[in-house]
Amino acid sequence: MNLHPKLRPWWQRLLILPCLTLLLAYKVLHLPTRILPRAVRSIVTHWNYAMFWMLIRSGITRAYIDQPCEFRMPSSCEPQVLVEPEHQLSPDQIRQFYADGFLGPFTAFPREEMRDFRQDLLAIENTRSKTYGFCTPRDRHLEMPRLWDYLQHPAITERLAQLLGPDLLCWRSQIFYKGPQAPAIQFHQASTFMVEDYLDPAIFPPDRQDIFQLTVWVAVDDATPANGCLQFVRGTHDHIRTIKFGGEEGFYNAQFSLEFDRDSSQIVTLPVEAGQFVIFTERCIHGSPANTTDRHRLAFNARVIPTNVPVYTNKEKYRSVYNGGKYELQNWGVAVLRGADHHGLSRTIDIAAQNRKTAPPPRLAA
Numbered sequence: 001m002n003l004h005p006k007l008r009p010w011w012q013r014l015l016i017l018p019c020l021t022l023l024l025a026y027k028v029l030h031l032p033t034r035i036l037p038r039a040v041r042s043i044v045t046h047w048n049y050a051m052f053w054m055l056i057r058s059g060i061t062r063a064y065i066d067q068p069c070e071f072r073m074p075s076s077c078e079p080q081v082l083v084e085p086e087h088q089l090s091p092d093q094i095r096q097f098y099a100d101g102f103l104g105p106f107t108a109f110p111r112e113e114m115r116d117f118r119q120d121l122l123a124i125e126n127t128r129s130k131t132y133g134f135c136t137p138r139d140r141h142l143e144m145p146r147l148w149d150y151l152q153h154p155a156i157t158e159r160l161a162q163l164l165g166p167d168l169l170c171w172r173s174q175i176f177y178k179g180p181q182a183p184a185i186q187f188h189q190a191s192t193f194m195v196e197d198y199l200d201p202a203i204f205p206p207d208r209q210d211i212f213q214l215t216v217w218v219a220v221d222d223a224t225p226a227n228g229c230l231q232f233v234r235g236t237h238d239h240i241r242t243i244k245f246g247g248e249e250g251f252y253n254a255q256f257s258l259e260f261d262r263d264s265s266q267i268v269t270l271p272v273e274a275g276q277f278v279i280f281t282e283r284c285i286h287g288s289p290a291n292t293t294d295r296h297r298l299a300f301n302a303r304v305i306p307t308n309v310p311v312y313t314n315k316e317k318y319r320s321v322y323n324g325g326k327y328e329l330q331n332w333g334v335a336v337l338r339g340a341d342h343h344g345l346s347r348t349i350d351i352a353a354q355n356r357k358t359a360p361p362p363r364l365a366a
């Protein structure tokens with residue numbers, strides 16, 4: 001069963017409606033889920049009442065974009081760890097992050113370094129990922145030591161730690177090859193990444209009201225309004241919005257538009273120079289306009305969580321409707337980005353050890 005948000009013909013919606021009502025009743029009555037087929041079990045387990053109700057009362061034309069949650073403002077704006085002064089966030093910056101949902105840009109790398117790295121990224125754009133066996137910009141940090149080194153830069157990790165705590169994992173990365181004349185990435189938001197197949201979340205935070213994940217987004221090229229820099233809608237991490245199926249807008253393979261107040265005074269267009277980065281919560285509505293230039297706009301990101309957040313939970317495959325299908329997880333793992341993982345809740349990869357194994361043998365001096 002594929003219930004992923006898309007506008008279906010009326011007769012299909014008419015058929016799905018009683019099924020959904022039945023599943024809702026099943027959930028309300030706490031009937032055993034073990035006997036259900038996998039997809040149905042996922043729905044009964046992971047959708048909350050609000051998700052069911054939104055679909056049912058809209059006649060399957062609207063849904064929450066992800067598992068609903070409301071942001072609870074932390075009681076303190078003090079950093080969660082002490083770091084070297086050069087990477088310190090002031091309480092005002094932390095307060096600003098909690099109010100806006102994003103922070104930056106900050107500088108991590110020299111522009112020349114990024115100009116050189118650009119060549120490496122372009123060289124792998126159309127190559128198969130060693131992790132997944134098909135061409136994808138996702139999780140290349142698991143096979144690209146240079147990318148992993150950049151993500152571990154203290155300018156990044158020390159700032160993330162002040163917002164998330166000392167022990168951090170990277171569970172996903174993505175390279176954004178925004179090609180010449182590439183279309184916009186429409187405004188979107190995510191919470192536990194259930195948005196990807198609408199059956200299973202990717203991450204399982206103990207409390208969805210916390211900031212349980214941050215994205216760090218690093219510009220390899222200058223990102224400008226002309227080539228599609230990031231845009232944020234200030235303060236919209238307060239809650240998860242609904243989407244309307246169908247319509248003109250598209251998000252990778254899906255067609256929907258996010259329902260939010262498009263009050264332009266809250267939309268922040270954020271140019272970022274090559275080598276700079278931005279930190280944001282994926283719950284803050286964000287996107288990027290079209291690239292109107294004839295040159296790629298390259299960037300990479302990482303999704304970072306504290307070690308008490310499990311990822312994928314022993315799954316062998318993970319489905320993402322947007323990015324074209326199934327990701328086999330045998331070669332995937334979370335990687336410790338900072339501190340130590342005392343929880344051990346997810347499959348883990350020691351990237352440094354893996355890179356040592358696959359590095360070419362040192363050349364002997366003649």
Ligand SMILES: O=C(O)CCC(=O)C(=O)O
Pocket residue numbers: 176178185215217228229230282286287288299301
């Ligand atoms: O790079 C972009 O244009 C979009 C980035 C994005 O949506 C993300 O990092 O979550």
